[in-house]
Amino acid sequence: MWTYVVRRTLLLIPIFFIISVVVFALIHMVPGDPIDSLLGPGSTAADRVELTAAYGLDKSLPVQYVVWLKKFLTGDMGQSIIEKQPVLDMLVYNAPFTVRLGLASLFISFFVGIFLGIISSAAKNTFIDYISMIIALLGVTVPAFWLGLILMLIFSVTLGWFPVSGSGSLSALVLPAVTVGLGGAGLIARITRVSMLEMFNKDFVLLLYAKGLSKPAIIFRHIFRNALMPIITIFGLRLGWILGGAVTIEIVFSRPGVGSMLLSALYRRDYPVVQASLIALTMAVIIGAFIADIMYAYADPRVRDAYK
């Protein structure tokens, strides 16, 4: 098991290099550069050359990459060309907002999703099942920005329970977290239901009934436990998605966050910021998958043995 964890961790190193090269190449392929945003009206061609040289953008791409990489490895993510502040500081400021929203919505997704999935599978083809699946379908299909606006209209504007926007208090977290969380809940409810229903037909379930176990014991102790694998997969994906996935919601609720920081940096081709935040996002996805892999091994002894 531990060798497996170590091996998976070491694998993160080459993945990091590949991502950094791809990200680097991609941003520079996009037309336009940050100098456009910096140059005021009335600036000359000489100003452009000067500025370009000042940010090292006149060198060839491989050289630029090596310069960037050397700094990155020493913990220096560079300076934002537009904001004139260290990229690291910007990330450190923005990340907690994103992580808070991400974790809160992840909790709502899984709590609501698993609950709906379990009751609808236990009550298959009944009224409860249909209602749960309609809720789940709405969660999957309703666009998050629209849901966010509707919730805002009802709970902030009309009822005045939560602030319309901002990020200062805990109550400001509720609506964005619910908005993002319900979308995930729909997906998780459907996955849980299907995975559980598949388990109901397994031979071992018949023997559990024959042992005289009650239906709740069978469902929670055995069927749910066996239905966990696809739920863990989604958990891993969502965990990685926490950092970057909620861009629209950050904008709808005017919250700071890595997503909105990346978006504004992209508009202005702020290379160091884009580079650093894209790497952070991709690493988050990979770490999410990594955590899911560890959880598989925890949930299923057969997986554990495969890595002995």
Next chain:
Amino acid sequence: MAFLEVKDLEVEFQVDKKPVIPLKGISFEMNEGEVLGIVGETGSGKSLTAHAIMGLSAMSGGKIRGSVKFAGQSLLDLSEKAMQSIRGSQIAFIPQNPMTSLDPVYRVGDQIMEGLLNHADLSKSKAKQQVLDIMEKLNIPKAEHVFQQYPHELSGGLKQRIVIAMGLCANPRLLIADEPTTALDVTVQAQIVRLFKEITVSKGIGLLLITHDLGVIAQICDKVAVMYAGNLVELARIESLFGSPRHPYTQALLNCIPSIGMKQGSLAAIYGNVPSATDCPDGCPFHPRCPHSFSTCESTMPTLIQIEGGAKVACHLYQENQE
């Protein structure tokens, strides 16, 4: 009064909103400590009989009709809760396929213990000791070690014993074993069959043994019920069944057993297949394959009647004789 009395047991499923009746009203009795074998080809309704007796067919959406009387109680009239307290304690079940009948994510010892703790008010350590005792009785080597293992780490033979241990741990009065040996190597099969006999005889447990293996039946059963297409066609004591089989289907089944010294190519087969529950012929379901069938067989379903010698048979050949 009989220990287990099954009367007109019938199971109905809904397939594409149409009723299908794969078990068509079977009746038999069993005395305490007796070993009754149920034989028949795949699809004859053997397993379904077992599931219906334990009320398990309802889990897959089947409607159970008729009556099952066990030790004075009418099982089909009991609430689900009352049935749960009987399942696994008074009536235990050993499933058809040990390879897939264990929950893959729990240690096998815990799975045996789960059933025991569900019915008996025991401390965990006492329950564990009981489980280890049973495992040792079943000749499971290094029981303490196997207790801690997961199903995928065990061989088929060991899994089979674990499933048997599960059935026996709560000291049942009736054990229903559904093809307990089919998944095993022939060498292990004989061992398991012997084990069954030892345990049931020594503890006085009634055994309802479902199998398509007449060899197994001959080794351990007192009585045999032969099933065909959801019907019981012959019910007889073992000597009578092997000595003078009455129903043409039973005769055909016995002809399918090879014997030493047999001429090459002389092994019989029964022409055709068991009809499916959705497409069953009128009259006696065996008539299209029966060498003795006559006009009545095509229109009227024979009933199970007592004939001389104590056997019961459902065949027009014998009904004619009686009249």
